[in-house]
Amino acid sequence: MADNSGAAAGGAIYGFGLFGAWVYFWQQADGFWDHVVGILEGVVWPAIMVYDLFSYLN
Template identity: 50%
Template sequence: MKEQVKKVGNQGGAIYGMALLGALVYFIQHATTFWGGMLGILKAVFWPAMILYKVLELLKL
């Protein structure tokens, strides 16, 4: 008997990408120095992951 595999699209990458882009724009616009901009890039990379962690923590998942 052959098993049926249902393929499901992965929209999580698109959501993460949009959050990353929005955070990147926000943090760079508010940077006053070059190093503040570099720190903003790092914050933008980790910001969506921290938000997801906090939401899952609140939902007790």
């Protein structure tokens, strides 16, 4: 039987990060479309973070 407890913990950590990103982007938004973009940015925040990290390292 496979032990999937690590996968469950990773999902929980991603979930906390997702909600944290939504709160951050929601607070930064001014209008309706800024809120919509903030929700979308919250979903893809890991990709944005890695892109910014690689841009910084370059």
